[in-house]
Amino acid sequence: MLLKRYRRRRLRARELPPDWRRVLERNFLHYRLLPPDDLRELQGHIQVFLAEKRFFGGAGLEVTDEMRVTVAAYASLLLLHRETDYFPQMRTVVLYPAEYLAPYREQDPSGVVIEGYQVRSGEAWQRGPVVLSWEAVLRDSARGRGCRHVVIHEFAHQLDYESGGAEGTPAIAGRVPQDEWTRVMNAEYRRLRRTALLGRPTLLDRYGTTSPTEFFAVAVEAFFMCPQELHRRHPELYGALRAFFRQDPARDWSPAPGTDAWG
Numbered sequence: 295m296l297l298k299r300y301r302r303r304r305l306r307a308r309e310l311p312p313d314w315r316r317v318l319e320r321n322f323l324h325y326r327l328l329p330p331d332d333l334r335e336l337q338g339h340i341q342v343f344l345a346e347k348r349f350f351g352g353a354g355l356e357v358t359d360e361m362r363v364t365v366a367a368y369a370s371l372l373l374l375h376r377e378t379d380y381f382p383q384m385r386t387v388v389l390y391p392a393e394y395l396a397p398y399r400e401q402d403p404s405g406v407v408i409e410g411y412q413v414r415s416g417e418a419w420q421r422g423p424v425v426l427s428w429e430a431v432l433r434d435s436a437r438g439r440g441c442r443h444v445v446i447h448e449f450a451h452q453l454d455y456e457s458g459g460a461e462g463t464p465a466i467a468g469r470v471p472q473d474e475w476t477r478v479m480n481a482e483y484r485r486l487r488r489t490a491l492l493g494r495p496t497l498l499d500r501y502g503t504t505s506p507t508e509f510f511a512v513a514v515e516a517f518f519m520c521p522q523e524l525h526r527r528h529p530e531l532y533g534a535l536r537a538f539f540r541q542d543p544a545r546d547w548s549p550a551p552g553t554d555a556w557g
């Protein structure tokens with residue numbers, strides 16, 4: 295443990311190679327938004343992340359430094375401002391060139407099993423890898439593309455898994471009172487389902503209506519991609535996430551990276 299901490303401290307102190315910095319300038323929307331202290335902290339996290347996680351290419355993809363640095367940067371946004379163990383259950387990132395087909399099996403409440411294949415842009419396994427479509431990563435890293443980001447989404451799942459399950463309740467010890475967290479998340483989840491059912495426009499992606507764990511991941515995407523809008527339209531949800539992440543992007547970043555005003 296001591297050795298690990300020492301090694302990580304040394305990695306964090308390293309200067310980022312100029313090539314990697316250019317990748318951040320090009321692909322990392324938050325590069326010009328983060329306050330200098332946060333950017334320094336983030337660059338340290340990128341070093342640790344890339345030293346500890348292994349990347350594999352699927353479907354013949356050759357993984358480049360651009361891919362590794364881009365994924366590490368968005369994942370590291372979720373780690374700022376707190377003691378972190380760098381997604382300890384996840385050691386591997388698998389990248390596909392584009393959306394990919396994954397086998398799918400679901401049982402509905404009456405016991406009927408539906409099997410088939412599903413097109414995916416990413417997934418996060420409990421005690422397993424994060425899988426991503428590089429095309430989707432680049433698409434979500436373009437300006438003004440809205441409140442979604444596949445890397446933020448999948449690593450939000452990894453935070454959720456750290457608490458032992460996938461219920462949309464990450465380990466929040468000491469950051470937010472548990473009953474307050476549960477109240478806000480349940481209320482906002484129900485609100486999104488109701489609004490989606492009525493066919494009204496939603497800020498949060500409707501994929502969040504699938505389950506509490508997907509709701510959490512979608513809310514985290516909006517927190518980092520459209521913080522001002524999330525703050526304005528869902529102040530309680532924003533407040534819970536601000537306390538959890540110990541970051542206040544609606545106050546500190548302007549304008550938000552997911553909006554047309556950005557850039």
Ligand SMILES: [Zn+2]
Pocket residue numbers: 447451508511
């Ligand atoms: Zn998901």
